[in-house]
Amino acid sequence: MESILAKALGQDVSQLAAAEKRDLLSRLLGRLAHEVRNPLSSLDIHVQLLEEDLASLAPQMREQLAPRLEIIHGELHRLEGIVQRFLRLAGPAGVDLELVEIPRILSHVCELLRPEAAAREIEIAARVDDSLPPVMADPVRLTQALLNLLINAIQAVERKGRVEVNVALTDGVVCVAVSDNGPGIPPEKLAAIFEPYYTTKSEGSGLGLWIAQQIATAHGGSLQAQNGPAGGAVLTMRLPLKREGASG
Template sequence: MPDILQTSHESPDYAIEQIIELPVLCLVGVLTGVFSDRDRKQRRDLQTTTSRLSEVYVELQQNFEQMKRAERMFAVGQLAAGLAHEIRNPLGSVAGAAGILQRNANLEPKHKECVEIINKESQRLNRLLTDFLDFARPRTPECQPIDVNALLDSVLKLAAHGIDMEGIHLRRDAGVPVPQIEGDPEMLEQMLLNLVMNAIQAMPGGGEIVVSAALHQGKLLIRVRDQGCGIDAALRDKIFDPFFTTKESGTGLGLPVAHQIVEQHGGILTAEPNPDAGMTFSVALPTTREVRR
């Protein structure tokens, strides 16, 4: 600027030109700064978008792999279910033939023992196949109004029949009035029976099992509380996995089937350790129809 002022005495036209050029140069400088700033920002944005896109691509690929695996698992499941169904018929014939042999009074003790083994093992296999088919090919619930008290009474009666009840006290908690629910009585009975049988099997030394029903936050809450061995914290996540069992003759399908039935009725099945001993399994069911196919 001092240079321009000095020149203005010698060549006024040139000085005016310089004065006009000055703001233009400043403007060009500012604009260049703004554009390069914007350029840098755009490049940063582009980099972020590119790395986000690659992350999404990896996620997409993983999901695709998972989908393919799930599809394969589904196909294997269907195949296994078909196989289980086909094995059941010849197994029935084997059990029937063993039954005929068992009725033969002249059987040698050694042969009698063999026939008993065939009978016992075919029964075990039949139970495994039935449980597996219940799990792999669940039927759609056929809903009707259910009297909850009658349902619980029937479950307790069935459980009491099926086991040696020595040392085990099975009782209903003093009933509070609960509303009727909509559901498939046979499926719900099977689900509760699985829970009660587990409770019984968890108390080889005896104890008390209490089954209760109450209305809680608009849901019907059925609880099965035992005083048994409980479940290790590390194993609690696994108990609903198919084929997880800690029992010598267990199939590990009782809880997955129960869980599935509860879900089909729009409910939730949970397991909690009791503060003193044993476990409480809770089933929260909607009081109105919420059946899932």
């Protein structure tokens, strides 16, 4: 990540703190997405014009060209979707805070994933501290972060196992711990897994944990990984009940 940033920004970033590097990277991605969006929309318009031009061609030509244009159109839409996603995640790491009941968010996330988990014979269990008050959080982004953590846990277990979410309140900090009985994380990779694009999955983007960590940080909290005493990974998101010196 350091060398990508250094090349893109033309400056040495090795002295910056991890949080500053993450922030720079997300701004860089945002800039990239913005700049890619303009040529994309002009491509889109021209493809539409070409589709209109098709009408005046001989039927044989039309039949030959229409499917190709359709593919270009489809791929352009896909690119636009990707750019949109990057703009969203790279936008100012702002959060729309409101009073949120974490158990509600958690049960929503569990319900979303239960069919997939059941198909793999994986049990999802959630335990929430009874004394947990509502917290100031962004429900949409919190849902996204929890989904990323639980999906990783299910993927790590693969089949027949257990994913557990424990929510507890300690010293004004809400701890959301997602643990699984998968293979765990090699100790030398405990930091690397949060790097953008780090993945060990053939179909993974390697952005899931990075995004989840950004979301935790945007709430004034943190996201950390460790291995449980009985093996398996434990991802712990900490969110302060009250944010000091921040207005959102």
